[in-house]
Amino acid sequence: xxxxxxxxxxxxxxxxxxxxxxxxxxxxxxxxxxxxxxxxxxxxxxxxxxxxxxxxxxxxxxxxxxxxxxxxxxxxxxxxxxxxxxxxxxxxxxxxxxxxxxxxxxxxxxxxxxxxxxxxxxxxxxxxxxxxxxxxxxxxxxxxxxxxxxxxxxxxxxxxxxxxxxxxxxxxxxxxxxxxxxxxxxxxxxxxxxxxxxxxxxxxxxxxxxxxxxxxxxxxxxxxxxxxxxxxxxxxxxxxxxxxxxxxxxxxxxxxxxxxxxxxxxxxxxxxxxxxxxxxxxxxxxxxxxxxxxxxxxxx
Numbered sequence: 052x053x054x055x056x057x058x059x060x061x062x063x064x065x066x067x068x069x070x071x072x073x074x075x076x077x078x079x080x081x082x083x084x085x086x087x088x089x090x091x092x093x094x095x096x097x098x099x100x101x102x103x104x105x106x107x108x109x110x111x112x113x114x115x116x117x118x119x120x121x122x123x124x125x126x127x128x129x130x131x132x133x134x135x136x137x138x139x140x141x142x143x144x145x146x147x148x149x150x151x152x153x154x155x156x157x158x159x160x161x162x163x164x165x166x167x168x169x170x171x172x173x174x175x176x177x178x179x180x181x182x183x184x185x186x187x188x189x190x191x192x193x194x195x196x197x198x199x200x201x202x203x204x205x206x207x208x209x210x211x212x213x214x215x216x217x218x219x220x221x222x223x224x225x226x227x228x229x230x231x232x233x234x235x236x237x238x239x240x241x242x243x244x245x246x247x248x249x250x251x252x253x254x255x256x257x258x259x260x261x262x263x264x265x266x267x268x269x270x271x272x273x274x275x276x277x278x279x280x281x282x283x284x285x286x287x288x289x290x291x292x293x294x295x296x297x298x299x300x301x302x303x304x305x306x307x308x309x310x311x312x313x314x315x316x317x318x319x320x321x322x323x324x325x326x327x328x329x330x331x332x333x334x335x336x337x338x339x340x341x342x343x344x345x346x347x348x349x350x351x
Contacts, residue, residue: 062090063160064231065224074220082213083203084164086220091130091156103231104164106141107149107220109191115187130156132333134214141199142170144210148217151225151291153233153243153331160217160224166204168233222258226299231281233292239281242267246278246286254293255317260286294318295331 065071065087078086085102108117118139134148143164149156175196182192205213245267250258263286264274278286294316301312313324314334328336 052124061231062088065228067156068227070225070227070327071224074224076155077221078213078216078220081136082216084165084213086217087161087163088150090158091163104161104202106143106195106202107164109195109198126142126306130159132156134218136214138163140181142166142168142174143202144212148214148221149225150221150228152228154333157228158224162210162213162217162220166200166202167207167210169204177193223335226296229292229296233296240277241275242269243281249289250293254297255315256317257277258290258317291327292331296329298324298328298336299332299339302336303343305344309340312336 071088075086078084087102107116107119111119116139118141130147130149132145132149132154136144136146139145145164146162147159148161150158150160167298178199179192179196182195187195195295199231207349246263249263249266257308260275264271267274269277275286278284278289282289297316298312301307301315302309310321314322316324318324318327325335328339332339334342
């Protein structure tokens with residue numbers, strides 16, 4: 052996340068979006084599980100979440116559960132461009148599904164802690180022993196036992212379907228995050244705003260750095276420094292992202308050929324377009340179009 056300025060602001064804007072609100076309402080109504088979003092720069096703890104599994108919330112009220120701490124560390128260190136799943140000592144499963152800018156996680160969605168198989172007395176005896184070694188007193192263990200037994204069980208096939216649904220949501224939120232990163236900030240210099248406007252007007256044309264710098268009345272060297280400081284992206288990175296986002300809109304049209312789209316949005320060659328698209332989207336333009344087509348078919 053270090054490549055993007057104002058990461059907390061980006062997370063706040065995603066959290067406050069109507070899109071996330073719609074997804075959360077639909078997901079929770081369809082599955083009965085909570086949908087939560089967390090920033091990759093924050094150390095999420097179930098104790099701070101009103102929607103967390105009661106067992107996890109009680110366990111983390113006073114001292115951090117080692118498995119929860121380990122899971123939080125794994126999310127920060129291992130989350131990439133695919134969902135990350137883990138299971139704790141209490142037999143509960145949890146998944147984190149990334150929201151990406153390019154291929155860099157900027158936030159993640161979670162499903163809440165559930166059982167993915169039936170559990171019973173044998174498992175609880177082992178868990179209770181672990182809790183005793185963690186210095187929980189008998190009253191707290193009894194409270195945890197009640198919460199543990201009330202935890203929802205979701206069969207593995209159904210749970211995998213829920214994670215897949217979250218991945219579809221996350222892909223749409225990733226597109227929103229991309230647009231927010233590219234969007235104008237209130238504090239950006241006038242020169243950066245004028246550069247963005249120039250790019251918007253000439254996106255399909257050949258755009259040279261020197262032309263843009265000259266348009267805003269700056270040297271190329273000074274313009275690059277100001278643009279990077281304001282947006283968190285080099286001018287070349289910004290231009291490529293704008294073109295890839297435009298290409299995604301064009302690729303949604305079934306009669307648009309990939310080669311035509313590549314040149315129409317300003318890329319100099321098909322190979323350059325494919326390489327840039329793969330780098331930012333994680334898949335080729337053709338694969339992206341097929342994936343989007345399947346999404347539409349699934350919701351039709």
